[in-house]
Amino acid sequence: MSGAGAAARRETARRPADSWTRALRERIERTVPPGQALPDRQPVFVSSWIYVFGVLTVASLVVVVATGCVLAVGGVAWWHVSSLGHFVNSLHLWSVELFFGFMVIHLWGKFWMAAWRGGRLLTWVTGVIAFVTSIGTAFTGYLSQSNFDSQWISAEAKDGINAIGVGAWFNVLNPGQMLLWHVVLLPLAIGLITVLHVVLVRRHGVVPPIDARDGE
């Protein structure tokens, strides 16, 4: 019997059975099957371009967040007075355009293959929530341009927002509130939902085509 083995048993004996760290660790280990968090193998049917648009969406989101962080350093009016700021703002805008384009094509692909099959309903629902939250984030971004365009959009939007009864808490005529929603609350929500969505994809695996045979 080795000394290390006896020490490990004594350590196990001292650890309470209901330790929250142990419960959390075991919960994390159960969430994604072993080897599926960052797999290096996929089923043959994944060898199609339509399966690429999910990761393209995530890649675009990374560029959106990175350029948004640079814009935050310069300030909300930086892009009006600096060629570098204008360039970074353009990167931010076009990465958002690509983000939505890739996400919608990803949505079309998953819709036509009924990607909610096989216990993947929550994966589908988190994708829908991420899509809707992204629209809200883009909307607050248009309201944060600090120009006449943002004024026009907010003036046009206020009646619609008030009509659904949330104008008292989400005032599109308040540029400070809209900016903070755009750079703090909504990106945080999208980040959390995206992580949950990807974890669920890794937990349940990529959905097979409808006509795929077992083991294909």
Next chain:
Amino acid sequence: MVRAAAVMAASPHVVHWGWFRIELANLLIILAMVVVFVIAMVVPFGRSAWARDDSGDRP
């Protein structure tokens, strides 16, 4: 390209089909996305070693 973009930004062209109307720029973007979607469905992904590997072991 820049001139074309400037012209489209200055005076938005709107397409009408009866009750349906859409700005030309938005219509072109949607059509481009549909084209990309169709291409993604029909173009082969490529002969990756992983797809050819019958044993299932990726290099």
